[in-house]
Amino acid sequence: MTEQRKDILDMLAAGKITAEEAEQLIAALERDQAPAAAGHDARPKGKVKYLRVVVDATDNGEPSRVNVRVPLQLLRAGVRLAALVPPQALVKANASLSDSGVPIDLTQLKPEQLEALVEHLDEVTVEVDSPDATVRVFCE
Amino acid sequence: MPQLVTVKVDRPDRRPIRVWVPVLPVALVLFPVVVLVVLAAIVACLVFRIGVVRALGAGWRVISALPGARFDIEQGRTAVLVAIR
Structure with a gap:
C-alpha cells in the first residue's frame, strides 16, 4: 500500500472525508500512478521487435x-x-x-x-x- | 522480403555516396546468378548431409527477416549507414 493511499484511508477512518470522497481520491491517485508506471517501463511487453x-x-x-x-x-x-x-x-x-x-x-x-x-x-x-x-x- | 537497401557513406573532403538498391529488380536482373548460388547451396547441403529443404527454408527465413535492420557507424566526420527496408 502506498503512503498516499494510506493517508486517504486514515482520513476516512478519522471521519475527515466521506467514503465517496475517499473513492474519488483513490481513483485520482491510480490515474496519476498509471502513467508514471508506464514511463518507468515504457516498453510494452511482448511488443519488442x-x-x-x-x-x-x-x-x-x-x-x-x-x-x-x-x-x-x-x-x-x-x-x-x-x-x-x-x-x-x-x-x-x-x-x-x-x-x-x-x-x-x-x-x-x-x-x-x-x-x-x-x-x-x-x-x-x-x-x-x-x-x-x-x-x-x-x-x- | 527486403524491398530496398539504402547505403550512405559520408567522408570528409569527398562527395557523399548515396545508393538505393531496389532488391526485387536487382534480384531479377541477377536471376541466373541467384540460380547458380541456390544450386551451389544444394550441392553443399548434399555434401555435408544437411537437409536441403530445411537449409533453404532457414536461408529464406533469414532473408525475410532482414527488413528493419539498420547499421549506422560514425567516426569523426566519416559516417556509414546501411539500412534494409
Missing part, C-alpha cells in the same frame, strides 16, 4: 558512434540456420574456440535454448558507462 546496440565513444579525441538495429526475427532465423551446422563442424569450432581461450562446447548448445534466450531478450537491458565510452544494449 528490434535489438538495439548503441555505442558512444571518443576515439583519439574524435567522437564515434555505432548504432545497430537488428530485428529479433533475424536472430530467431539465425538460430534456426545455426541449428543446421553439422556436428563435425561444431567439433572443429570447439577446438578453435578452445585454442583461442574460449572453452565453450557448442555441441551442448541446443537450438531450443537459443530460441528461449532470444524470446527473453526483450527483458534485457545492458548499460556500460566508462569515461571514454557508453554502451547500451536493449530491445525496443
Whole structure:
C-alpha cells in the first residue's frame, strides 16, 4: 500500500472525508500512478521487435558512434540456420574456440535454448558507462 | 522480403555516396546468378548431409527477416549507414 493511499484511508477512518470522497481520491491517485508506471517501463511487453546496440565513444579525441538495429526475427532465423551446422563442424569450432581461450562446447548448445534466450531478450537491458565510452544494449 | 537497401557513406573532403538498391529488380536482373548460388547451396547441403529443404527454408527465413535492420557507424566526420527496408 502506498503512503498516499494510506493517508486517504486514515482520513476516512478519522471521519475527515466521506467514503465517496475517499473513492474519488483513490481513483485520482491510480490515474496519476498509471502513467508514471508506464514511463518507468515504457516498453510494452511482448511488443519488442528490434535489438538495439548503441555505442558512444571518443576515439583519439574524435567522437564515434555505432548504432545497430537488428530485428529479433533475424536472430530467431539465425538460430534456426545455426541449428543446421553439422556436428563435425561444431567439433572443429570447439577446438578453435578452445585454442583461442574460449572453452565453450557448442555441441551442448541446443537450438531450443537459443530460441528461449532470444524470446527473453526483450527483458534485457545492458548499460556500460566508462569515461571514454557508453554502451547500451536493449530491445525496443 | 527486403524491398530496398539504402547505403550512405559520408567522408570528409569527398562527395557523399548515396545508393538505393531496389532488391526485387536487382534480384531479377541477377536471376541466373541467384540460380547458380541456390544450386551451389544444394550441392553443399548434399555434401555435408544437411537437409536441403530445411537449409533453404532457414536461408529464406533469414532473408525475410532482414527488413528493419539498420547499421549506422560514425567516426569523426566519416559516417556509414546501411539500412534494409
